[in-house]
Amino acid sequence: MHDFAYLRPRSTGEAVQLLVRHQPGARYFAGGTTLFDLMKLGVEAPATVIDITRIEGLGRIDASDRTELRIGALAAMSDVAEHAVVLREFPALSESLWKAASQQLRNMATVGGNLLQRTRCAYFRGGPEFACNKRVPGSGCAAIGGANRGHAVLGGSEACVAIYPGDMAIALAAFDAVVDTVSPRGERTVAVRELHREPGATPHLETVLATDELIVRIRIPRGPVGRASTYHKIRDRESYAFALASAAVALHIRGNRVADARIALGGVATRPWRATEAERSLVGLPLTRAAARRAAELAFAGAKPLEHNAFKVALGIETVTDALMLAKDRN
Template identity: 45%
Template sequence: MHPFTLERPSDLPAALAFRAHAGREDAPVEYIAGGTDMVQLLQEDVRTPERLVSLAGLLDGKIDIGPHCLRLGAAATMTEVAAHSGVVEQFPVISQALLASASPQVRNQATMGGNLLQRTRCPYFRDVGYAACNKRSPGSGCAAIGGENRWNAVLGTSDSCIAAHASDLAAALVALDASVEIRSAAGERSVVLAHFHRLPGGTPHIETVLEPGEVITAIKVPASPAARRSHYLKLRDRASFEFALVSAAVALDVDGSRIQQAHVALGGVGSKPWRVPKVEAALAGASLDDPAALRQAAAHAAEGAQGRGGNTFKIELMQRAIVRAVETAGGRA
């Protein structure tokens, strides 16, 4: 492990003054929260910061549900959020996505902020034995294109990087129109989560819109009847302790058997949590009892998808996942 200095600031302003960064490769100073992802990356020499700035004890972990909104403090753990009775009842897709993630031990330690900023599971990114990885080493190439890419993305990729975004939670939150609250020494701002993660383009090493010295302080999720009727379907190589090959987060407004409005986001297939507005538009007005119509709507997810051999199966699988998740959210599966 590369040597680094661990800073333990006594309050948030002191932590912000370090101007640390998250989710980019050229940052000499980085934040650490629960450490479940960061420590792995340090151990493998994937990250070699000079300084780590601990956020432990500096951010709140409150879970508040008001009439219009759920607020998750950035320090809330995956376990706390998944088990919260209000989340289970009013935002089941969030609880389900979290319970389908990682292991109980990891969930006890991992935070909301860290979850959204976890790095990709592309095996070439996580193994410094491979020289070619534009995300880890800008300009070095991409070993996954033409290599082993079963776990990589088919949507939102570029010729520089085809890494999939790994967070299950992020897919659920994007489906529910969540936003993230961000704070720096200069003040506060709010960013819709769907716009928080960046497409790789030619700079896959810069993953979010966060500027140096900005931290996530909270996540806000609008309350709605659709959020109450929501479901997370995760398809993976084994039943537990595994990342998504494909996942579908669905929230529905229904009138009888007719879908009034659908929210659909995909995990495991996009370079970022992937909302599918054309699928949503096609689902509006469809009957939950018309599998052909659901299937036709789901087919829009494949528009623009590009398989690279090992991951091409995801293009069909994600359409099937959408249909199954819609049927389940609608009480038909």
């Protein structure tokens, strides 16, 4: 890695000021599991690293409000996964965290950093000999005509087909979670399902956040729909692998009919993907396996598979179908 300056603010205000002062080329650092990896690969080369781990309160998990659960951006993935309220009211979130990485990484990685992790596309991480519009805008996309087994069938463009690799964001999108941010312009709130951009013609712009914006917390609405939920992840091997297809599903069933349904997809799209048409197809009906499969097929109706990843459509349909039936059993 190259040399860089290291700064350690003690408040969010100081952190934002330091980032502005040292732009361009400054990056926030929390757990480091994403940033340092990218620095070693030469994808990121910040001149200044701003360590925000000393900022008080950003690691707190607050369940005192009956209407929402508040999770500080510096909370460790393992702490969130094990929290009693998360286990009881948002099991899909806990499962998404447990299935995301090794225990060592979960102990180090923060939820804010996990939300903003970048793609694992081999061409993006492989170095300058590979064309990649995320790394070098305008250079092309080697994956479209190359080895694209692990790439997106939803949300891709002629400029990029790299998947969003995370698990936690899929569950958060299903639960209508939001993130609170701070910047020199003040505070704002962004829905998790709107946080990540589809690549379009500008795949290097991966989120709607400004370069001087810092995520400080995640907030999840509390209610009956979260308790009957699951995160179903299919991968090449059981541990430490990214999803080929995944689904975060939450249900609220009254009597024997679906009153509310949430379906979010991972491993198949360029961003966390809410399947709203599939959700609507279930409301008001008994949840049979046939109804679950119809919803799953709707979730993939707009899929555009590439040469090597057409299997993801059939796999994704089965994943969503199974996830819906697993969530039904928790009602």
